[in-house]
Amino acid sequence: MPQAAAAIAVDDTVTPRQGEVLDAVLALLLEGRDGLTMTAVARRASCSKETLYKWFGDRDGLLTATVRWQASKVRAGNWDRQHLDADALAESLEAFAANWLAVISSKTSVALNRVAVAHAASGRSDLGRIVLENGRFAIGERLKPLLEAAREAGLIAFDDTEAAFRTFFGLVGRDVQIRLLLGDSITLSKAEIAADAARATRQFLTLFGAGRPAPRNRSN
Amino acid sequence: MPQAAAAIAVDDTVTPRQGEVLDAVLALLLEGRDGLTMTAVARRASCSKETLYKWFGDRDGLLTATVRWQASKVRAGNWDRQHLDADALAESLEAFAANWLAVISSKTSVALNRVAVAHAASGRSDLGRIVLENGRFAIGERLKPLLEAAREAGLIAFDDTEAAFRTFFGLVGRDVQIRLLLGDSITLSKAEIAADAARATRQFLTLFGAGRPAPRNRSN
DNA sequence: GCCGAACCGTACCGTACGGTACACCCTTTC
DNA sequence: GAAAGGGTGTACCGTACGGTACGGTTCGGC
Numbered sequence: 001m002p003q004a005a006a007a008i009a010v011d012d013t014v015t016p017r018q019g020e021v022l023d024a025v026l027a028l029l030l031e032g033r034d035g036l037t038m039t040a041v042a043r044r045a046s047c048s049k050e051t052l053y054k055w056f057g058d059r060d061g062l063l064t065a066t067v068r069w070q071a072s073k074v075r076a077g078n079w080d081r082q083h084l085d086a087d088a089l090a091e092s093l094e095a096f097a098a099n100w101l102a103v104i105s106s107k108t109s110v111a112l113n114r115v116a117v118a119h120a121a122s123g124r125s126d127l128g129r130i131v132l133e134n135g136r137f138a139i140g141e142r143l144k145p146l147l148e149a150a151r152e153a154g155l156i157a158f159d160d161t162e163a164a165f166r167t168f169f170g171l172v173g174r175d176v177q178i179r180l181l182l183g184d185s186i187t188l189s190k191a192e193i194a195a196d197a198a199r200a201t202r203q204f205l206t207l208f209g210a211g212r213p214a215p216r217n218r219s220n
Numbered sequence: 221m222p223q224a225a226a227a228i229a230v231d232d233t234v235t236p237r238q239g240e241v242l243d244a245v246l247a248l249l250l251e252g253r254d255g256l257t258m259t260a261v262a263r264r265a266s267c268s269k270e271t272l273y274k275w276f277g278d279r280d281g282l283l284t285a286t287v288r289w290q291a292s293k294v295r296a297g298n299w300d301r302q303h304l305d306a307d308a309l310a311e312s313l314e315a316f317a318a319n320w321l322a323v324i325s326s327k328t329s330v331a332l333n334r335v336a337v338a339h340a341a342s343g344r345s346d347l348g349r350i351v352l353e354n355g356r357f358a359i360g361e362r363l364k365p366l367l368e369a370a371r372e373a374g375l376i377a378f379d380d381t382e383a384a385f386r387t388f389f390g391l392v393g394r395d396v397q398i399r400l401l402l403g404d405s406i407t408l409s410k411a412e413i414a415a416d417a418a419r420a421t422r423q424f425l426t427l428f429g430a431g432r433p434a435p436r437n438r439s440n
Numbered sequence: 441g442c443c444g445a446a447c448c449g450t451a452c453c454g455t456a457c458g459g460t461a462c463a464c465c466c467t468t469t470c
Numbered sequence: 471g472a473a474a475g476g477g478t479g480t481a482c483c484g485t486a487c488g489g490t491a492c493g494g495t496t497c498g499g500c
Contacts, residue, residue, distance in 0.1 A: 032341060032343060033343045114337050114338065114341040117401045118337065121254075121331070122253065123254065128403035129402070129403065131402055132399065132402045167391065167394065167423065169394055170395070171390050171391065173390060174386045174389055174390035175356055175390070178333075178356065178397055181337045181340065181348075182337060182351055183349065206426065
C-alpha cells in the first residue's frame, strides 16, 4: 500500500511522531523567512525526507496536514446554554470576540494564513478552503447558535443570522487581520484584546439589541 | 548611470513603454496560476529580460513598481466639503464604502494583495508596506477629514478618529477581503456593493450619529 | 540469532527560475 | 553612411528546491 498519505488526508489520525513532524513545520513556519523547505522540515524534525513523502505524499500534503493539525488544536470552548440573559449574552459575545482576536493575531495564525493565501494564488486552492473552513466558517457556525438563542430569548433582533454574524465579525476584526498579513507590526496585548472585545460587543448590541440598547460609548 | 531602476524606485515617473510592461505584469498577475516569471513578463510585454533588469533592478523592483503603478491608477475622488448635512454625510460615506468594496473585491486588488502577503511572509516586507499604505492607510487618511468635518458639524460624535474609522472599515469590509484572499469565490455585484455600502453607513451612523440615530434596520 | 519493516541520513537527479552575456536590429545624429 | 545608443531575442549559468534512491541502523517478532 503505497499511499500512507491518503490515511492522513482522509481522517485526522496522526501518530505522536507525525505530530512532532507537524509541530516542526509549524515552528519553521512561524520562523518565517522562507525557511519552509522539505529538507529543512526533515532536518528540524530529525526525520528523513523519504519519510515525509511516505507519510504526507508531497509538499502540499504536508502543508494540508499541518493546517488540519493546528486546527485540531484550537477547538475552542463553547458557551453556556442555560439562563441566557443580557449579561450572559454580552459575556459570551465578549468571550467569542476575545478568543477570535487572540487567534487571528497569533503568529501561528498569521503564518498559516499567509501560506494559504499564497497557495490560493497559485490556482489549486485547497489550503485556502481548509483555512477558511476552520477559521472564518468554523467560528460562524459556533457563534450562530448563540445568536439565535439570544434572538429567541428576545435579547437581540435580526432577520438574517449570517448577516448578523458577519457584522459581528467585522466589528471584532476590523483591519487587524489584513494588516497583520501584510506585515504591519501591530501587537495586541491581552488588555487590548479584552477592550476590543468589549467594544465590539457593545457596538453589536447597540446595533442589534432588542430591549434598550447598550450604553453608547464614544471613545474607542 | 547604471541605475535606471533607482529613478523608478524614487519617483513614479514611468514612461509609456514602462507602463506597458507594468500592465503586462498586472495582466499576468491576475491570470494567476503562478505564471509571473521574469521570462513570462518579458515575453508578454515583448521586451527583453535585460531591459526588465535594467529598468527595475530585480524581480522585487518590478513588483514594487507594479504595485505603485496600480496605486497611481486608482486615486479615487474626494468628497464635497461645503454644506455638510446629514444627507450629504450619509451619501459621502456610502460613496466611500462602495468605492472601497469595489476596489477590494476586484481581481487586481486580490492578486496584488496576495503577492504582497506572500512577500511579507518572506521577511523583507516592502510590498506589504506599500500595499498597506496605498490601501488601508490611504483610504483612512482620505476618510478621516470627512469624519472630523462631520463631527464639527455636530452630525456624529466620537473621541478617537482612528477608532471611528476602523469601525467603519470593519462594518464595510467584514469578512470580504480575507475570504477573497483565501480563494473563496464570492462575487459582489454592483447592486450588492451598493446595498452593503448603505447598510454599513446606516450601522455606522447608528453607532456614532449625534442626533437621532439612523433608523434601525433588522435585515441585512 | 535471524528477518523484515520502518526509519534516518545523505547523496543524487531534474527542473524551474532569477539573473547575465551576447548577437543582432533599429533609430537618431553628425 | 558610419558610429552610438537603446532595445529585442536567445542562449546560457548558478542555484535552490521538490522529489527519489540507497546504504546503514534500530527494533519487534519468531
